[in-house]
Amino acid sequence: MTPTYSLITLSYNKLACTRRCLTALVTDSQTDAPWELIMVDNGSTDGSAEWCDHELTALGAAHGVPVTVLHNSGNIGCSYARNRAIAVAKGRYLVFADNDIAPRTRAWMPLLRQTLEAEPGAGMVGAKMVYPWAPYPIQCAGVGVSKRGHICFRGRGEARETPDYNRREEVQCLISACLLMPAELVARYGGFDEAFHPVQFEDFDLVYRLREQGYRAIYTPEVEMYHFESVTTQGTPTVRNAAVVVRNGLLFQKRWKRLFEKEDGPDEDACRWRKIDPVPFDAIGDLPLI
Numbered sequence: 001m002t003p004t005y006s007l008i009t010l011s012y013n014k015l016a017c018t019r020r021c022l023t024a025l026v027t028d029s030q031t032d033a034p035w036e037l038i039m040v041d042n043g044s045t046d047g048s049a050e051w052c053d054h055e056l057t058a059l060g061a062a063h064g065v066p067v068t069v070l071h072n073s074g075n076i077g078c079s080y081a082r083n084r085a086i087a088v089a090k091g092r093y094l095v096f097a098d099n100d101i102a103p104r105t106r107a108w109m110p111l112l113r114q115t116l117e118a119e120p121g122a123g124m125v126g127a128k129m130v131y132p133w134a135p136y137p138i139q140c141a142g143v144g145v146s147k148r149g150h151i152c153f154r155g156r157g158e159a160r161e162t163p164d165y166n167r168r169e170e171v172q173c174l175i176s177a178c179l180l181m182p183a184e185l186v187a188r189y190g191g192f193d194e195a196f197h198p199v200q201f202e203d204f205d206l207v208y209r210l211r212e213q214g215y216r217a218i219y220t221p222e223v224e225m226y227h228f229e230s231v232t233t234q235g236t237p238t239v240r241n242a243a244v245v246v247r248n249g250l251l252f253q254k255r256w257k258r259l260f261e262k263e264d265g266p267d268e269d270a271c272r273w274r275k276i277d278p279v280p281f282d283a284i285g286d287l288p289l290i
Contacts, residue, residue: 006091077198123215142219
């Protein structure tokens with residue numbers, strides 16, 4: 001049976017997080033159509049690849065979800081790995097998900113698709129991302145870009161029910177931690193630009209590329225997803241995260257200045273990164289579903 005959704009995710013070590021989140025994605029997601037899961041392992045050395053090959057594929061089979069595991073010999077980066085998965089995806093919709101997210105809203109995939117279909121000209125839809133500890137404050141409610149090209153995670157650290165972030169609306173940008181778009185658009189305009197190696201800003205670049213073609217980026221609070229935030233990149237010895245953010249941020253700014261400098265983005269003060277002290281991963285208990 002041809003899947004409607006192709007969920008694409010990556011792993012590079014961090015087995016405990018991958019196991020917890022991918023298990024939740026398979027067991028707690030309620031869909032209205034068949035879906036497949038494509039996992040790309042970037043040369044993990046902590047047992048993640050073996051877990052994907054055996055436990056994850058078995059879990060998917062038990063829940064009627066075909067699982068494809070692709071292996072890379074090393075950490076080739078986010079864009080390369082996702083593009084490899086895109087090449088084998090069979091779904092009408094591509095769903096990009098990080099391996100540090102888990103559903104809070106069970107019917108998250110159908111609701112993202114329904115939002116896309118309900119919004120004229122929409123080309124991509126993102127969820128309300130919340131932290132996985134009570135009272136589940138907002139991690140990201142869509143993305144703003146200042147006239148100087150600085151990034152604002154809208155609502156970061158604010159209460160889940162804050163009115164400004166509790167309505168569906170068009171936004172400047174979306175993060176790929178949880179992002180749905182038609183496969184046809186990616187086939188037409190290309191996937192993730194591998195110039196943004198190994199990670200950071202490749203998703204913003206793709207969103208702006210589609211927006212340049214006239215497609216709208218939509219944020220919907222009807223879908224809430226837990227995000228363990230940066231578990232997949234922080235502390236990875238081969239990724240100098242701060243340096244990568246600066247380098248790829250400058251590339252993004254140079255490429256898309258012609259658009260965001262004309263937009264009504266947030267002011268510079270709003271783009272100052274709000275530090276959130278995380279709850280240790282091992283201390284996070286069971287998470288409620290809605």
